[in-house]
Amino acid sequence: MYNTKTLIKNAFRVSKVRGESAIRLRVPGGHLQAKYLTVIQELAEKFGNGTVHLTTRQGYEIPGIKLAQLEEVKEHMAEMIAQIESSCGVILEEPAKGYPSAGTRNVSACIGNRVCRFANMDTSALAQKIEQVIYPNDYHLKVAVTGCPNDCIKAHMQDIGIIGSIVPEYDQDRCILCEACMDNCRKKITNALYIENYRMIRDEECCLQCGECVLKCPTGAFSRGEKIYRIIIGGRTGKRNPRLANTFIRNVSEKTVLEICRNVYDFIHRHIDRSLPKEHLGYIIDRTGFSTFASEVLEQIELSPAEEVVELNNPGYFYPKRK
């Protein structure tokens, strides 16, 4: 009666309750015009069971949708999903059919610099640019963008995590040696600052480029320099070998971030184990080896001297397995 493959392909869920589905909505960057909440409310109250679930990836899931009413539901939500995607620069060819891919893996983002004082960038805006690059995301690539190394969005649990950073610029002539930056860095971060000849020295090897020295400085001796990004790769949860992502490349520009996302997606296309319903990037890299991954992903990307590639080395966590 209902083709579950088609349902899943259009991002609808097959519920445990027979005859029911759930709608899943992408919210790239986790930021939404409030007007869509009215549509979400209508969908939940008219077609669902009156409740809405906020997903772990910042999407909406509306449960209790009768499969018999699915066509009507699709029509009701078509304009909204087309608008949300077009605001990210993605054109939905046939919005009345739903999303064209099962992979609702929403590109998620922390609140970013629209609100947060720690954030070094507009995370939602970058997430929406990444949405353009990987849409419709048939390979379920999990991407999250976080505004600073605090990593509130848990970019370390994603296939690709983007960490927003800045290069702190130091003007010795403005420094009053109050040590606020140094004390904070020692207690909370990596102790990257020390005083030599009455000026603050920043150990670039240790500095996470989080920008807290700028936040602490009462005179503006430390100020915001260039926005740069750190890409972390291979994080995942799951039943086989969960692990945190590792730093793959540091000090890159936004342009390089988008190029690498595109190349990672193509890399998955070439190497994914198609006998599995889906496979996380980290497992694919385990199979191909890091050097293959790095050379394919960085192909045709010109790296500046500051952009630094780091080898992945995190074996992750293994559950005991029967021999």
Added chain:
Amino acid sequence: MTKVHKLRECKIYKDRAKMEGLKLNCDKAEGAFDRIIEDYKVVAPKRIAGKGRFSDMDLVSYDMVESLSDIVFNDRTYFSAKSVFFPIRETMFNYDKGCVEDARIEEKLTIIFLRACDINAINIFDTMFLKNGGYQDCYYKRRRESVKIFLLECPRPFADCFCASMGTNKTDNYSVFIRKEENGYAIRINDEAFMKYFSEGAKAKVEPHFIEDDLGALNIPDSIDCSLFRNKMWEEYSQRCIACGRCNTSCPTCTCFTVQDITIEDNMQKSERWRIWSSCQVKNFSLLAGDHDFRILKGDRMRYKVLHKIIDFRKTFGFNMCVGCGRCDQVCPEYIGMAKCIKKINEICIADREEKL
């Protein structure tokens, strides 16, 4: 050759009718400004893109400007202009094998664009460095003497400012007043040294507008009772203040500095003496030998600062040390307010007085 400039050298016209008012279109005003910057360095409020403390925010602060269009007329600056005549770090003199020589400084005269409160703040600096205990601070004096003041007006009070309550809302201590208008600039020249730059333009009556009423008027207590020192009101600041010192570094009247002798290139025969801004709110300000510290609690530091601004300075010099610019309120990450604190002190003083009657 060292030029010697006398303090307040500008010949302010006694006869107000002689003061020149002008209206200039943008091109002509920029032309006059171009001629001025040949002779002067000009420091004014400027929008510095992306240099705000937080991401994607601009910093409005004092900086060198090269055109009138660079000047931000309608925003209060984050920092005051005091670093122009009181640098954050200043080499006072160099010492080389027994010879002491004052550090050289740039000779060019500097124009600073200031609002009435900030001009009155310079008066506080002059008092502190030049009229304090019969001794003049030569390092301050030589920089101060090269400063000319251009007035900026406040079309309306900024958030949290209270200049009218402090009596610092008006001034005639300026060489030139410039107002940005829709199609040009209105200019009033008080100092004949600047007449030559403004040869064009239509004569007009130009009067600066000064703030008459604060958004929140304050009363400053005439005196306080010593019991205020132990009042519970200070405990709140011990909880809230994070001792970051931003109130001091943005303040146009905070003058505290510390002095250090530093050696150059590990050569003990050669050294220089610096002075560097200090802040009564940050750690170690009142640290003494043997690790004694007078003011460990942040509430104590707040009390020290506020009472110095509105009571102690006045006891010595006859006027208040705070000009009500409101910067300390605006820059405080914990939303601690100077005006609110003064209000509380005043309420306590009134209650004390009523109790005694």
